[in-house]
C-alpha cells in the first residue's frame with residue numbers, strides 16, 4: 360500500500376496518506392470492501408486519490424482471493440513466487456513489485472525509479488536507450504544481493520541532490536572523474552543552442568542583416 364501511495368508524491372505526503380488510511384479503516388478487509396470514493400478521501404493528502412483508491416481496492420481484492428488479508432499476506436512464499444504474484448496484481452509494474460520485495464520483505468530486488476534510471480544511464484551502468492524496466496533487469500542481474508539496498512538508496516540520493524534531471528551539478532559531483540556523463544552533452548548543447556538563439560534574437564544588428572534588411576538596402 361505504501362508503494363502505491365508513493366506514486367507521484369513526496370515521502371512525507373505518502374506517509375500522511377498511509378496514516379490517514381490506517382486511521383480511517385480498522386482492517387485491510389474494510390478497505391477492500393469500502394467504496395472507492397471513501398478510500399480516495401482517506402488518501403487524498405497523497406495526491407491522485409481517485410486513481411490510487413481504485414488501485415488499492417483492486418490489489419486488496421486480488422490478494423484476498425489468495426487468503427485472508429493482513430500485514431503478513433505476502434510473507435511465507437519464496438521471493439520468486441512473491442514477485443510473480445505481485446506482477447499479476449492490477450497496476451503493479453516491476454518497480455512497485457521490487458519496492459515491495461526490497462522494503463517490506465527484505466529481498467534483494469532492485470527497483471528502478473526515475474532517479475535511479477537517469478543516474479544509471481549517465482554513469483553508463485545501463486545503455487542510454489534502456490527503459491526503466493530494462494535497466495531494472497540489468498541492475499538486478501549484476502548488483503550483488505548484499506549491495507542492492509545501499510546502492511539503490513545511494514543512487515536515489517545522488518539523483519535528488521547532485522545528478523538532477525535538468526541541471527546536474529557535475530562540478531560538485533564526487534563521481535566526476537569516473538563518469539562518462541552519457542547524454543549530457545546533448546542536454547548542454549540544446550541549452551546552449553537555446554541561449555545562443557535567445558541572445559542573437561535580442562541583437563539589432565542580426566535583424567538588420569536579415570532578408571528584409573537586405574531588401575530595404577536594395
Ligand code: SF4
Pocket residue numbers: 478481482521522523527528529532533534535538539540541543
Ligand atoms: S558527473 Fe554529472 S552526470 Fe555524472 S553522476 Fe555526477 S552529476 Fe551525474
